[in-house]
Amino acid sequence: MTLNLWDCGGQDIFMENFLTNDESKGSSTSSNIFRKCEVLIHVFDVEGKEVQKDIETFKRVLANLRKYSPNVKIFILIHKMDLIQVNKRQELFDLMFNKLRSIALDEYGFNIKGFATSIWDESLYKAWSSIVCSLIPNISLYEQYLSKLNGILNAREIILFEKTTFLVISSTNEAVVNSKDLDPKRFEKISNIIKTYKQSVNKIRTNFSNLILHGKNSSIYLEVLTSNIYIMIILDEDAGNEVAIDYELDDENLVLEDIKIARELFERIETKGRLPSEVT
Amino acid sequence: MDYTDNSLDQSRATILLMGLRRSGKSSICKVVFHNVQPLDTLYLESTTKPTTENFQSLIDLAVVELPGQLNLFEPSLYDSEKLFSSIGALVYVIDSQDEYLSALQNLAVIIKYAVSIKPKIHIEVLIHKIDGLSEDFRLDTQRDIMQRVGDDLLDYGLEGVQISFYLTSIFDHSIYEAFSRIVQKLIYELPALENLLDLLMQYSSFDKVFLFDINSKIYVATDSSPVDIQTYEVCAEFIDVTIDLDGLYETKGGKGMRPTRCVSKLQNGVTLYLYQMIRGLALVGVSRLDDGEDATSMSVIDYNVAIFKRSLEKMWEKSKNLEQGNL
Numbered sequence A: 001m002t003l004n005l006w007d008c009g010g011q012d013i014f015m016e017n018f019l020t021n022d023e024s025k026g027s028s029t030s031s032n033i034f035r036k037c038e039v040l041i042h043v044f045d046v047e048g049k050e051v052q053k054d055i056e057t058f059k060r061v062l063a064n065l066r067k068y069s070p071n072v073k074i075f076i077l078i079h080k081m082d083l084i085q086v087n088k089r090q091e092l093f094d095l096m097f098n099k100l101r102s103i104a105l106d107e108y109g110f111n112i113k114g115f116a117t118s119i120w121d122e123s124l125y126k127a128w129s130s131i132v133c134s135l136i137p138n139i140s141l142y143e144q145y146l147s148k149l150n151g152i153l154n155a156r157e158i159i160l161f162e163k164t165t166f167l168v169i170s171s172t173n174e175a176v177v178n179s180k181d182l183d184p185k186r187f188e189k190i191s192n193i194i195k196t197y198k199q200s201v202n203k204i205r206t207n208f209s210n211l212i213l214h215g216k217n218s219s220i221y222l223e224v225l226t227s228n229i230y231i232m233i234i235l236d237e238d239a240g241n242e243v244a245i246d247y248e249l250d251d252e253n254l255v256l257e258d259i260k261i262a263r264e265l266f267e268r269i270e271t272k273g274r275l276p277s278e279v280t
Numbered sequence B: 001m002d003y004t005d006n007s008l009d010q011s012r013a014t015i016l017l018m019g020l021r022r023s024g025k026s027s028i029c030k031v032v033f034h035n036v037q038p039l040d041t042l043y044l045e046s047t048t049k050p051t052t053e054n055f056q057s058l059i060d061l062a063v064v065e066l067p068g069q070l071n072l073f074e075p076s077l078y079d080s081e082k083l084f085s086s087i088g089a090l091v092y093v094i095d096s097q098d099e100y101l102s103a104l105q106n107l108a109v110i111i112k113y114a115v116s117i118k119p120k121i122h123i124e125v126l127i128h129k130i131d132g133l134s135e136d137f138r139l140d141t142q143r144d145i146m147q148r149v150g151d152d153l154l155d156y157g158l159e160g161v162q163i164s165f166y167l168t169s170i171f172d173h174s175i176y177e178a179f180s181r182i183v184q185k186l187i188y189e190l191p192a193l194e195n196l197l198d199l200l201m202q203y204s205s206f207d208k209v210f211l212f213d214i215n216s217k218i219y220v221a222t223d224s225s226p227v228d229i230q231t232y233e234v235c236a237e238f239i240d241v242t243i244d245l246d247g248l249y250e251t252k253g254g255k256g257m258r259p260t261r262c263v264s265k266l267q268n269g270v271t272l273y274l275y276q277m278i279r280g281l282a283l284v285g286v287s288r289l290d291d292g293e294d295a296t297s298m299s300v301i302d303y304n305v306a307i308f309k310r311s312l313e314k315m316w317e318k319s320k321n322l323e324q325g326n327l
Ligand SMILES: Nc1nc2c(ncn2[C@@H]2O[C@H](COP(=O)(O)OP(=O)(O)O)[C@@H](O)[C@H]2O)c(=O)[nH]1
Pocket: A010, A079, A080, A081, A082, A083, A117, A118, A119, A120
């Protein structure tokens, strides 16, 4: 998957340029950026002072998209939620989002999704994860197989990442008795750690292909799964003793073997769009 | 080996940090030993009295910072003779972005005094804050400073002083490299350690191995092949990746007795290898394994690294016992 991200200037002058559709001016920016557009992420400042104007802009964007990219997927971020009192957030979000949703659906026929976000907590990261997820075909098949895999491995957690953004696209932790023990910000942290690692080995002009950690708290396996996806498996450490190294390597090989099998299946989902019959 | 040598007394592990005010002494301590981000040193308060900080690594280190504005020979503030006679290394920090002539005068006076008390002392000069100088200018500056210090020492009639120069900055790995070398000179067992690491290389297909202090990212020893700064950086950062990942799924009670081990294959055929040692140390190595014999060579590496760890334990026990016997 390749993501071409356009960060569009929001100042009036740019918006005018994007949105004016004067064919006589020749090819304006407008038709360019709205053509072949697959995703729109429209950010609303929850404390925005000019609500009416923001909505007008949003409508003009929708009009352009209906014309040039009718199959576009549209997401709304109601952003800077941290500025709102905690107990008022849900109410305010519902109010704003419902208004935008009905505009998009009733007037332009678009079905939109919305997220309440802030750069100060994990909400923004989660929103991006769901957005990237919704762009991956057959995501539900990956999820199905992921829990099957966990049935075999009995892992503390298994996580799938998108390869370029390191956003989590799927995870399972059924085996965990008490999910409160898991750090709610862990996905974001993992993404950052792995991103840092990638940049680090970039200095010697390469990338990593896997990582196996036997730590104090758990064993962690990170592997390339398909051309788009990394997998991370977190296994609990059973014995607190210094385990013989040979034994550890045997364990390792078992997990690696399972990942190999998973890889074949996931690759098939990626190319054929379905699970091979023997697994479904 | 001659264990009665007095280099085994406590003094070997004290590093005295000196330099004019705002040359960067406190910043260096914060960044190297306390994992402070370099930019966060911008507004450090000026140090007004001698401060001592203790660190435990393979050896016990004490870093003493003398405030730059202090008159060295003001006897009321501290016992300079006692202090100087007990240190292992004298680190003098020069701000290379500033006019440094007065710093050099100060340095010459200090060297003269230090050598009079402890003739064999290592003098380590950090030509610091080089991030602000162009590549060419760095070398010119270093040449100029070395020349002037040499002349000053001649004027004082001092010859054969052990003095080293380092170009450093807290904004890259140069400060870690410099401190690694400075600390290594204080480790009595260094030659034996280097020997062991060379042996390990020879028998287990490593291209480079470092014995790191996990906290500070100083390496207390490495094999005898030259250090390439990029390899050092990647290894140091691999420690952080390992620790950060392991911290994500913390279990209460922290039962884990086994040493941390982390192995990562890179796409260019290189394998990064980390194995936890004793006393806050980790062995980090870079290896090139042939694809076909991955599994067996990895067992060989694990086996040899375990032997290395045991030797390290023994070596440390021995030196500890001797030290206690010496007191
Ligand atoms: N309180 C708060 N401020 C934010 C948040 N996200 C961005 N900001 C601030 O909003 C301002 C504008 O952000 P910027 O990304 O430049 O907006 P752009 O013009 O849409 O690209 C900056 O001062 C940001 O620090 C958020 O979630 N909460």
